[in-house]
Amino acid sequence: MKEIYSEIRKLIPLENIENTFESPPERAYGDLATTICFLLAKQQKKPPFRIAEEIVGSVKLPKNSLIEKVEARGGYINFFFNRAKLATIVVAEAAKKTYGKPKPDRRRVIVEHTSVNPNKALHVGHIRNSCLGDAIVRMLKFAGNDVQEVNYIDDSGSQVADIIVGFKVLGISAETAMKFDQYCGNEVYVRVNKVYEANPDLQAKRNEIIRAIENGNNDTSKLADKVVGKILSAQLETLLRMGISFDLLVKETSVLRSKLWDSAFQMLKDANAVYKEAEGKNSGCWLLKLSDRPEFAKLENADKIISRSDGTVLYTGKDIAYAMWKHGLIADKFGYSLFGGKTWITEAGGRKKGGFGSADKSVAIVDVRQSYAQDVVAAALSMLANRKIDYNHYDYGVVTLSKKTAEQLGFEVDAATHMSGRKGLFVNVDDVLGALEKKAYDETKKRNSAAKEKWLRDTARKIARSALRYEMIKIGRENTITFDAGESLRLDGNTAPYLQYAYARSLKILEKAGKPPKLAAPDAITDTESEMVKALMDFPAVVGKAAENLSTQEICRYAFNLCSVFNKFYQDSPVLRAEGKSKAFRLNLVKAFATTVEKCFGLVGIDALEKM
RNA sequence: GGGCCCGUGGCGUAACCAGGAUCAGCGCGGAAGGCUUCGGACCUUCAUGUGCGGGUUCAAAUCCCGCCGGGCCCUCCA
Numbered sequence: 001m002k003e004i005y006s007e008i009r010k011l012i013p014l015e016n017i018e019n020t021f022e023s024p025p026e027r028a029y030g031d032l033a034t035t036i037c038f039l040l041a042k043q044q045k046k047p048p049f050r051i052a053e054e055i056v057g058s059v060k061l062p063k064n065s066l067i068e069k070v071e072a073r074g075g076y077i078n079f080f081f082n083r084a085k086l087a088t089i090v091v092a093e094a095a096k097k098t099y100g101k102p103k104p105d106r107r108r109v110i111v112e113h114t115s116v117n118p119n120k121a122l123h124v125g126h127i128r129n130s131c132l133g134d135a136i137v138r139m140l141k142f143a144g145n146d147v148q149e150v151n152y153i154d155d156s157g158s159q160v161a162d163i164i165v166g167f168k169v170l171g172i173s174a175e176t177a178m179k180f181d182q183y184c185g186n187e188v189y190v191r192v193n194k195v196y197e198a199n200p201d202l203q204a205k206r207n208e209i210i211r212a213i214e215n216g217n218n219d220t221s222k223l224a225d226k227v228v229g230k231i232l233s234a235q236l237e238t239l240l241r242m243g244i245s246f247d248l249l250v251k252e253t254s255v256l257r258s259k260l261w262d263s264a265f266q267m268l269k270d271a272n273a274v275y276k277e278a279e280g281k282n283s284g285c286w287l288l289k290l291s292d293r294p295e296f297a298k299l300e301n302a303d304k305i306i307s308r309s310d311g312t313v314l315y316t317g318k319d320i321a322y323a324m325w326k327h328g329l330i331a332d333k334f335g336y337s338l339f340g341g342k343t344w345i346t347e348a349g350g351r352k353k354g355g356f357g358s359a360d361k362s363v364a365i366v367d368v369r370q371s372y373a374q375d376v377v378a379a380a381l382s383m384l385a386n387r388k389i390d391y392n393h394y395d396y397g398v399v400t401l402s403k404k405t406a407e408q409l410g411f412e413v414d415a416a417t418h419m420s421g422r423k424g425l426f427v428n429v430d431d432v433l434g435a436l437e438k439k440a441y442d443e444t445k446k447r448n449s450a451a452k453e454k455w456l457r458d459t460a461r462k463i464a465r466s467a468l469r470y471e472m473i474k475i476g477r478e479n480t481i482t483f484d485a486g487e488s489l490r491l492d493g494n495t496a497p498y499l500q501y502a503y504a505r506s507l508k509i510l511e512k513a514g515k516p517p518k519l520a521a522p523d524a525i526t527d528t529e530s531e532m533v534k535a536l537m538d539f540p541a542v543v544g545k546a547a548e549n550l551s552t553q554e555i556c557r558y559a560f561n562l563c564s565v566f567n568k569f570y571q572d573s574p575v576l577r578a579e580g581k582s583k584a585f586r587l588n589l590v591k592a593f594a595t596t597v598e599k600c601f602g603l604v605g606i607d608a609l610e611k612m
Numbered sequence: 613g614g615g616c617c618c619g620u621g622g623c624g625u626a627a628c629c630a631g632g633a634u635c636a637g638c639g640c641g642g643a644a645g646g647c648u649u650c651g652g653a654c655c656u657u658c659a660u661g662u663g664c665g666g667g668u669u670c671a672a673a674u675c676c677c678g679c680c681g682g683g684c685c686c687u688c689c690a
Binding site for chain 1: 624625640654671685687
């Protein structure tokens with residue numbers, strides 16, 4: 001690519017011209033365009049088209065240049081390359097492992113995602129978070145960052161207490177043949193909430209249980225720890241089925257029991273960031289001082305309660321302590337132990353261990369409804385540090401259920417509706433994956449009737465999870481997703497299987513061809529070949545921009561376009577039956593395609609299948 | 613009272629942040645076609661669209677202001 005840009009620079013020695021390149025909308029307008037004349041028009045007070053004409057008039061093309069023609073058109077300067085030469089350069093570049101890799105950013109980044117209350121199974125809303133988070137982890141790793149993938153376990157909140165109420169107070173059996181997270185979320189939690197409605201006094205019991213869990217070291221807290229562990233394992237099983245796992249699980253009880261909160265609270269007091277309310281309705285509470293900050297000043301009651309009048313701490317308070325740990329603003333008080341595989345968990349009795357926390361940057365994947373709470377955390381950090389804290393709330397829209405799907409679950413609604421764990425109005429990820437896997441299995445078997453059962457299952461599993469992941473991250477993060485059980489089972493059109501299929505086809509060609517011959521410039525180049533080259537040429541810019549914005553959507557869009565161009569190419573340009581230079585070129589083009597698609601897959605978490 | 617997000621053909625989305633060249637792309641659904649083919653989870657063609665009103669600009673889906681619809685958030689829940 002550099003080669004191309006430096007050629008242009010030689011012709012048109014203007015500053016910053018590299019940043020003004022874009023793809024022309026139509027092939028008749030050339031292969032690359034610059035918008036620099038529109039910028040110059042403002043400075044020079046001349047119409048853009050005149051400047052373009054002047055510049056083009058002064059250009060003298062050397063012989064044998066990569067650039068064959070330069071044209072002014074409506075203020076744009078369009079470059080026409082020798083397409084065969086350009087193709088050779090691009091294909092050679094794109095086949096390299098390093099193609100598209102940005103300059104490495106070595107900073108340590110903590111990405112927190114999923115963070116589902118450990119009292120239920122993951123539903124389709126939670127999985128949007130996990131899919132985004134895992135893709136962001138992948139993108140940051142690609143960019144060279146040292147990434148810690150963390151899941152925050154809110155094991156001291158009321159939702160866990162509700163389950164314990166069910167077991168301990170209502171005497172619901174803890175034995176079940178169901179997957180344990182589903183049993184607790186679908187059955188126990190819903191039942192307990194029904195009892196609350198009929199018998200509000202029971203809620204006092206819950207508050208007792210919450211306090212016992214916070215204090216730790218008693219029968220109730222031990223039971224809660226055990227139940228949480230079992231639910232958490234079941235949740236992680238679902239995530240593993242999605243191809244997602246963590247480096248660390250941070251339990252909220254650890255924030256309390258390790259005294260991390262106490263230290264954080266003391267630091268907040270020392271920094272004069274909090275005060276105790278002496279009178280009024282908030283008497284006895286500790287509040288975070290936000291009223292003098294411009295982003296909160298307009299609120300009616302700007303200051304935020306972080307500690308209750310009975311001395312217990314609110315969620316936001318614990319979140320502040322946790323954020324301080326993320327950024328190394330506080331000493332690491334956690335003990336750590338292994339929680340299966342390579343995943344660590346914070347544990348009161350665990351050992352001291354360096355290497356966690358103290359990141360240069362953190363990204364919290366949390367849905368948009370918590371923007372205010374996240375702003376409070378960020379504000380607290382800035383009050384405590386004398387440097388800029390790179391704390392990022394990555395927000396995204398929620399997932400709602402379509403009218404039809406809600407009705408299928410037995411609820412009467414007049415439109416798409418929010419999910420509710422309390423009411424039992426939700427769709428579990430396990431169920432969606434199950435249905436997707438079944439469908440993918442049938443489709444795969446149709447095409448590979450002789451294949452082994454194990455391979456079929458494995459392939460179906462990979463198709464299913466890729467499809468679900470892609471569905472969750474291919475659209476803009478600010479959009480609300482309306483989940484429809486029927487609609488989501490599609491495996492054609494703009495879906496992961498479409499991409500996987502294109503990839504599998506390309507590998508088949510390469511496999512049949514044997515070792516690809518050495519790349520040589522073809523004598524001529526067809527339109528579809530040229531479109532392939534153009535798509536491959538766009539890769540570095542797309543990845544660079546997507547990594548900078550942490551935009552999963554841009555990678556998805558690029559990958560879809562690339563595969564779609566490949567399918568067209570595949571349709572009208574035979575590779576194996578081509579001859580001589582053309583065959584050599586096409587094979588290398590296919591190879592470059594496969595390599596680039598693999599990178600896209602790696603970035604967003606789609607499985608690259610050789611066969612499907 | 614304050615703040616955030618969304619509004620693009622029947623449905624779902626892209627382009628908006630960093631305004632530009634064309635039929636405003638694409639997928640689903642609808643209509644019509646394509647296997648003497650390296651795998652039809654594919655390809656080709658057609659129909660239908662920027663919520664409303666102003667402003668800025670040579671140029672607005674994009675920026676600014678005001679409406680109208682929908683969703684969300686703003687202290688002892690998480």
